[in-house]
Amino acid sequence: MISSYGKKEDFPIFKKKVNGKSIVYLDSTATTQKPKQVLDAIVNYYEGANANVHRSVYKLADEATEMYENSRTNVGRFIGADSNEIVFTRNTTESLNLLSFTIGESLKRGDRILITSMEHHSNILPWMRLEERGIKLDYAGLDGEGHLDIEDMKSKLKKDTKIVSVTHQSNVLGTINPIQEIGKLAKDNGSTFIIDAAQSVPHMPFRVREEYDFVAFSGHKMLGPMGIGVLYGKYHLLEEMPPFNRGGEMIKEVDFHRAVFEDPPIKFEAGTPNVEGAVGLSAAIDYLKKIGMEDVRRHEKYLTSMTLKNLDGMKNVTYYGPRDVEERGGVIAFNVRDASNLKKNLENKNVKVDRVYHSHDIATFLDDRNVYVRSGYHCAEPLMRTLNLSGTARASFYVYNGDDDVKAFISSLSEI
Amino acid sequence: MYNDEVMDRYQNPVKNGKMENFDVKTDGASTTCGDKIILYIKTDGKKIEDMKWQGEGCILSIVSTDLFCENAIGKEIKDLKEQDDLAFVESFPVKISPGRINCVMLPLRTFRRGTKEK
Numbered sequence A: 001m002i003s004s005y006g007k008k009e010d011f012p013i014f015k016k017k018v019n020g021k022s023i024v025y026l027d028s029t030a031t032t033q034k035p036k037q038v039l040d041a042i043v044n045y046y047e048g049a050n051a052n053v054h055r056s057v058y059k060l061a062d063e064a065t066e067m068y069e070n071s072r073t074n075v076g077r078f079i080g081a082d083s084n085e086i087v088f089t090r091n092t093t094e095s096l097n098l099l100s101f102t103i104g105e106s107l108k109r110g111d112r113i114l115i116t117s118m119e120h121h122s123n124i125l126p127w128m129r130l131e132e133r134g135i136k137l138d139y140a141g142l143d144g145e146g147h148l149d150i151e152d153m154k155s156k157l158k159k160d161t162k163i164v165s166v167t168h169q170s171n172v173l174g175t176i177n178p179i180q181e182i183g184k185l186a187k188d189n190g191s192t193f194i195i196d197a198a199q200s201v202p203h204m205p206f207r208v209r210e211e212y213d214f215v216a217f218s219g220h221k222m223l224g225p226m227g228i229g230v231l232y233g234k235y236h237l238l239e240e241m242p243p244f245n246r247g248g249e250m251i252k253e254v255d256f257h258r259a260v261f262e263d264p265p266i267k268f269e270a271g272t273p274n275v276e277g278a279v280g281l282s283a284a285i286d287y288l289k290k291i292g293m294e295d296v297r298r299h300e301k302y303l304t305s306m307t308l309k310n311l312d313g314m315k316n317v318t319y320y321g322p323r324d325v326e327e328r329g330g331v332i333a334f335n336v337r338d339a340s341n342l343k344k345n346l347e348n349k350n351v352k353v354d355r356v357y358h359s360h361d362i363a364t365f366l367d368d369r370n371v372y373v374r375s376g377y378h379c380a381e382p383l384m385r386t387l388n389l390s391g392t393a394r395a396s397f398y399v400y401n402g403d404d405d406v407k408a409f410i411s412s413l414s415e416i
Numbered sequence B: 001m002y003n004d005e006v007m008d009r010y011q012n013p014v015k016n017g018k019m020e021n022f023d024v025k026t027d028g029a030s031t032t033c034g035d036k037i038i039l040y041i042k043t044d045g046k047k048i049e050d051m052k053w054q055g056e057g058c059i060l061s062i063v064s065t066d067l068f069c070e071n072a073i074g075k076e077i078k079d080l081k082e083q084d085d086l087a088f089v090e091s092f093p094v095k096i097s098p099g100r101i102n103c104v105m106l107p108l109r110t111f112r113r114g115t116k117e118k
């Protein structure tokens, strides 16, 4: 089990009672709860050091700038990168859009981009927009259990494939993709390799590697505040790229018709940045480091295998994604068949035997029991089409979940 | 899952099915959850003579649609269209959380968009 950090006591929201009972939060894939340590760090920043960064010469501004830049260094160390390779953004979505509007702009008609059928919309739409300019978007398919089909990926990796952008861990199936292997394929092909790490950096040890050109993730999915995200990029690539937004902060000098841009990463951080967010994210990283990312991963595997074992015993429940917990994260998408209807239909010899409850109905049913799961398409409609599903319910775990949450989830689910 | 009234209607809807000689056909969808319905309406342009539906969706949208079709019979198009959203949601047999209001509203919204009164 988990160390003393990661307990519910550290997370003020778990003091909240709804209808007199505690909440069972199983939607950390969407966003995570925040420990007191993160909230305190934000308050301390505002109470002790708030000023605009990189601008003024007085002491308070120095302190604010130092806190902001120390946060950057801490994020860099956490994934094994230099601090000048860490660009602060709003979230994963903005990190990927930044890439679309910089390196994406340099693509030419006939060039191709390869993604997978299990991407979140935020790793689809920034690339889809380039199709208007005659750039082709290819999707690598999945096998029956929801693994990436590597052979299909290889066959779609063409001479003209300039960008390969892949999610490290699916936010629906939980599938963990072999990004080192995919990275090698991309590099052998001369393609730029991008990782959507929104669901991996928060949940497992992650170090940048030679094959990884860019990595995107969000602070709010790893105990940090909303509104702060990260784009890691190899320094020489960041240097070659044009800026994304333009304005204050990101320039060295400005003439009436000419500007010299700052060096990366500041070149990509136009305007007043989210200093409170950076400070909060840094505190979240400190918190995760105290647990240790190996233990975070181990804990989630433990909760996931316990849950899957229980779901295996429930005849009316289907779950998706790899069966082996080594190949998946703590995200479980599932559907529930209407078993009462099944009996009734059999008696009536009705044809609609296999009616599946809509995921919103499952989520509402669980909500009445204070068990909070997500339902719908999970921002991955192409994946839902691939799986031929009109949505799923989804339970997901993080450091603060324990056996109690799994038990509450399973017992509520069995009441359907 | 919900109360018996809702579940009974979900499992045995009374106005589900295609209508052959309809006067108005209109469809609606809730893109966030994949609910899709078609309303078939028999009307003289003022009053509803009959209404049926086809489609798929969650329990709340299906039951709301089935109830809407049944309750509409004999009513004026104008009155149906002008009814208050909140009152419509509150008249549903179970209490609806804010996140599910769109499910219950689907038939009324579809009806409003698809019908013109004479």
Ligand SMILES: Cc1ncc(COP(=O)(O)O)c(C=O)c1O
Pocket (backbone or CB within 6 Å): A029, A030, A091, A092, A093, A094, A120, A122, A123, A167, A169, A170, A171, A196, A198, A199, A218, A379
């Ligand atoms: C795999 C994946 N990519 C990208 C995102 C988008 O993250 P954000 O909304 O923080 O930009 C998410 C969030 O759900 C995700 O799960």
